Ligand code: SF4
């Protein structure tokens with residue numbers, strides 16, 4: 001199975017920082033959007049746990065400096081997530097309309113969006129938990145909606161010994177066995193690897 005690596009995370013820094021001098025790098029964001037839109041109807045938030053550069057950066061780099069606190073449950077609420085989604089998409093659309101189709105200016109809109117959201121993700125990741133941003137990231141919310149209940153982690157209750165090792169390794173701080181029908185699983189597979197009884201597995 002494809003695994004998220006620390007190296008993918010470097011891409012988010014390249015786009016956010018080098019993009020200020022080379023706005024063309026901002027178009028990388030379009031590749032990200034297209035990839036997650038293609039995958040999510042079949043695999044839910046799989047992109048978040050396996051390919052997203054910012055997810056990788058959060059896990060492997062912010063994870064080294066985080067306070068590792070509990071993510072506030074309110075951030076998972078759609079009363080928070082939908083307004084953030086609408087605001088950010090609306091703001092990006094408004095900025096794109098102001099570019100008059102100029103290639104570098106369009107690229108710079110994406111660069112600034114990437115830099116802004118990455119900065120927020122790092123601050124939240126440091127002060128709370130590496131994946132705090134991912135609980136309400138607009139692209140995570142979109143995948144949550146498009147993915148519905150696709151590719152969920154299935155629990156074999158007869159094998160489970162209630163050791164809770166699965167919960168301890170979940171980067172999204174899900175209650176793994178109670179969240180099996182929830183849509184914010186990022187399909188990282190860490191709970192499956194941690195289970196000593198092979199009680200967990202992905203199912204379509
Ligand atoms: S929630 Fe957003 S930042 Fe986090 S892994 Fe998914 S797409 Fe990337």
Ligand code: SF4
Nearest residue numbers: 170185186188189191
């Ligand atoms: S429930 Fe398992 S696969 Fe899903 S995010 Fe948590 S650890 Fe990863």
Ligand code: SF4
Nearest residue numbers: 160161163164166195
């Ligand atoms: S790690 Fe496996 S055995 Fe332990 S609580 Fe989770 S599902 Fe059950």
